[in-house]
Amino acid sequence: MTSLFLLALLSSLVFVCAIYIVHYRGNFSPLVQDERFDLAMASKALPVAVDPVAAGKRLYNTPGMCVTCHQATGQGVPGAFPPLAGSEWVNGTEERVIRILLHGLTGELKVHGGTFNGVMPAFGQGAGGFNWSDDRIAHVLTYIRQEWGNKAAPVEAAKVTEIRTKEAARGSKSWTVAELEAMK
Template structure:
């Protein structure tokens, strides 16, 4: 036998793909999912009242929305708008955001705190013996008077501050003085 024939005999055959179709079961599952998806799209009514949640009637939700006479949760407003900078503990971030807990401008004259929150603050400020130089955005456009009164009342009472609540009249007066 020649060397060429011996080498070929020792080698494995070249690989090649077989004609292996996708299993019919897998094709059936895919087809069933596509049919179900199309059915769901056409049968769903996106303009109807959601069937999930607490299943309250939309009219009830509108009636329960806070109004000037309703109770607004100042802690919730603080959590959504202020906590990222001043922290849940009210201690702020050292050197970056001043603390609200025990701060003299929080527990002192309410008009000062109202002006800061209404119109914002930029530049140096000394709080609890530490110097801060940053920028606080104004919240006068984001919150109405009742919401401002609620969040400021929460801040003045939380973390052992124990200061009195701020009335909406104080907010209106401060907004009118600068408006």
């Protein structure tokens, strides 16, 4: 009698435990800590949309970055640093701005009729560069191309990747205006 009772108890416990484990198994995934977490739902929610303008604004205004020379107003410093607002370089073809950001720019430059002769540092890879990712470069370019009245098209990270690959051989050598003007 007692043995029968124990058998029944054991069977029902096995039954309960089986249901419990199936219910709370968390897909047996090593990454699921909370069993209420649904992998299928989570994967749909995963790609987080980043607002390139907001991300670019944060990068632009990081102390020591773009804002140091080009100023928060995008006006630059007359005679020293060129303005970005309304600049034909910023609003022009993305081929040029991406290259400027990746490798830097030296030599004489004319913007809005003003002449500048400074050094724009490289933000891509290579010696002296800031090692920014393609995403970051695309974000900050999208920001400056759409802020302060600029109305140019956003820059895609894929385009940055493409140019970075194409110019890989260039290393950390800065661009000159003459080289860039040769491009369309």
